[in-house]
Amino acid sequence: MDYGRIERELHIEAAPEVVYQVISKAEHLREWWPDEAEVEAVPGARGVVSFGDPNAPDAKVVPLTVVEADPPRRFCFRWAYGQGEAAEPANSLLVTFELVPSGTGTLLRFTETGFRDRGWQEEVLVARYGQHAAGWDHFLPRLVAYAARTVSKP
Numbered sequence: 001m002d003y004g005r006i007e008r009e010l011h012i013e014a015a016p017e018v019v020y021q022v023i024s025k026a027e028h029l030r031e032w033w034p035d036e037a038e039v040e041a042v043p044g045a046r047g048v049v050s051f052g053d054p055n056a057p058d059a060k061v062v063p064l065t066v067v068e069a070d071p072p073r074r075f076c077f078r079w080a081y082g083q084g085e086a087a088e089p090a091n092s093l094l095v096t097f098e099l100v101p102s103g104t105g106t107l108l109r110f111t112e113t114g115f116r117d118r119g120w121q122e123e124v125l126v127a128r129y130g131q132h133a134a135g136w137d138h139f140l141p142r143l144v145a146y147a148a149r150t151v152s153k154p
Helices: 016-024 026-032 122-152
Strands: 005-012 036-038 046-051 060-070 074-079 093-102 105-113
Touching (some): 016 026, 016 122, 026 036
Antiparallel strands (some): 005 105, 046 060, 060 074, 074 093
């Protein structure tokens, strides 16, 4: 296995405009991905996503920087870099959501890249890649379900 990129394709029963909101707005992100999110969908904007109880010692707060915001087609951000650092290819991972109209819904093409660029030793690379792949396998189906529910709300 290459351990260089995670790729997923998902069909979502919602228009690209709805899906874009679900992947780029903090109030929607909190419904399917992190426990807390602070982000603005503007290139260069810095934010954070948090996992777990923010008052607990094992809470994880992860910085992110928006790289591209092209509604309703594409949203990209760099994340998983050190607090206080600027996101760069050598110290972060790049997440890309591409949205393609598909019938009455959206084909979402998801990628996360940059694992090999981090310079991790092989065992760390394999472990981090596995953690992220398992995480996205858990969270992306939640995105699909949430986006579909968002469309069906009165």
